[in-house]
Each structure stands twice: as C-alpha cells, then as structure tokens.
Amino acid sequence: MAHPLYLAAGRWHTPDTPAVPQPDDALLAWLVYPESLTAALKLRGDGHFRVQVLRQEWEIPSAEEAGQLQLARGERALVREVILWGTDQPWVFARSVMPEATLTGDASHLRRLDNRPLGELLFNDPDVRRGPISINRLRLNPASALPEGILAGHLAPQAWGRRSTFWLGERPLLVGETFLKDFNPDCAPGRAAPLQFKNKA
Numbered sequence: 001m002a003h004p005l006y007l008a009a010g011r012w013h014t015p016d017t018p019a020v021p022q023p024d025d026a027l028l029a030w031l032v033y034p035e036s037l038t039a040a041l042k043l044r045g046d047g048h049f050r051v052q053v054l055r056q057e058w059e060i061p062s063a064e065e066a067g068q069l070q071l072a073r074g075e076r077a078l079v080r081e082v083i084l085w086g087t088d089q090p091w092v093f094a095r096s097v098m099p100e101a102t103l104t105g106d107a108s109h110l111r112r113l114d115n116r117p118l119g120e121l122l123f124n125d126p127d128v129r130r131g132p133i134s135i136n137r138l139r140l141n142p143a144s145a146l147p148e149g150i151l152a153g154h155l156a157p158q159a160w161g162r163r164s165t166f167w168l169g170e171r172p173l174l175v176g177e178t179f180l181k182d183f184n185p186d187c188a189p190g191r192a193a194p195l196q197f198k199n200k201a
C-alpha cells in the first residue's frame with residue numbers, strides 16, 4: 001500500500017464532539033461545509049482551480065478505511081489521491097477510497113475520472129447521499145514520497161482534515177480532504193469575498 005500524504009493524528013470525530021481540540025471558526029466553516037468543496041474552491045480560485053491527480057491505483061485500503069466502508073478483508077478499492085489547486089497554490093489534498101463493488105454499473109465511469117473533479121459527478125447525481133462529516137487533526141507522513149517533490153515547502157507538519165462517506169444507492173465511497181497550509185479559510189465557503197471571523201486562533 002502506498003503511503004498517504006497525511007495520516008490521522010487523532011480520532012475522527014463529528015465537529016460537535018465535546019472536549020476535543022477544534023480548529024478556529026474560519027477553518028471549521030470549511031471543514032463542515034456540506035456542499036461540493038470543488039464548487040466552493042472554484043469560487044475562490046478565480047478561474048485557476050484545477051485537479052492534479054497524484055495517483056489512482058487499485059489497492060487494499062487501510063484496515064481503518066476498510067472498516068468505514070464495511071469491506072471484507074482483502075477486498076480491493078480504487079484509491080485516488082489528488083491535489084486541488086487554487087490560484088497557483090495547493091489548497092487541498094484529497095484521498096478517495098472507492099470499493100470495486102461500488103464502481104460498477106452506472107458508477108463505472110468513476111474509474112476514469114482523470115483530472116475531472118470527483119465532486120462534480122457526486123453532487124450532480126440526485127441518487128447520491130452524503131453521510132455525516134467527521135474531522136480530525138492530521139500529521140504529515142514522513143514515509144510519503146511527495147514532500148521532496150512537487151509539494152516541497154507547501155506542507156505543514158500538521159493539518160486539519162475532514163472525511164465522509166458518499167452513498168451511491170447502497171454502495172459507499174470514502175472521501176477525505178486535508179486543507180493545506182497555503183489555503184486561506186478567511187473567506188467563507190460559498191462566498192467569493194472574504195468574511196471576517198470573530199475568534200481566529
């Protein structure tokens with residue numbers, strides 16, 4: 001299994017979980033945003049938004065991800081890792097885990113996304129439902145090959161991320177998104193212009 005760019009540093013938890021460290025309001029608004037992150041970032045990116053596919057390979061997901069997806073032991077999934085670029089900076093690292101059994105029939109086109117945003121397909125399909133959003137602190141994975149390459153200088157040792165399961169009928173796929181240090185959350189999702197948040201950390 002390849003080494004993901006960021007690893008969970010804590011427990012995945014819903015944003016209203018008491019007594020767990022929380023991000024500041026500005027970033028929390030992005031972490032809990034229920035609509036398409038692609039659409040919200042496009043609004044911010046003034047025409048420069050793009051998806052860079054880092055890898056898209058069949059593999060056995062981590063035991064934790066397999067548990068989230070209710071996969072049988074050894075069941076493989078298509079793992080897609082991308083960077084969402086805003087203007088000329090990397091804003092989000094996304095890792096999607098799509099079980100083989102999910103990518104069949106009318107969902108088989110998800111095997112051939114290339115650099116089209118996954119969200120544009122998921123949010124335009126009326127039969128797709130999104131499960132609860134969990135958030136977590138993440139830590140940079142020293143085993144990942146990426147930091148020395150294209151993202152060198154753009155990766156903080158810790159970051160906040162979110163994760164949710166999308167349901168295509170009864171078939172799940174798991175989408176995780178980590179906000180990278182170049183992303184400025186001080187413009188609320190769904191708006192093109194910055195909003196001032198009261199209690200920034």
Ligand SMILES: C=C(O[C@@H]1C=C(C(=O)O)C=C[C@H]1O)C(=O)O
Pocket residue numbers: 035036037038039051080081082084092094095096116117118119120122175176177
């Ligand atoms: C789920 C969405 O799709 C986005 C695009 C992704 C991709 O192209 O791989 C992955 C995760 C998301 O950041 C979304 O836009 O909300």
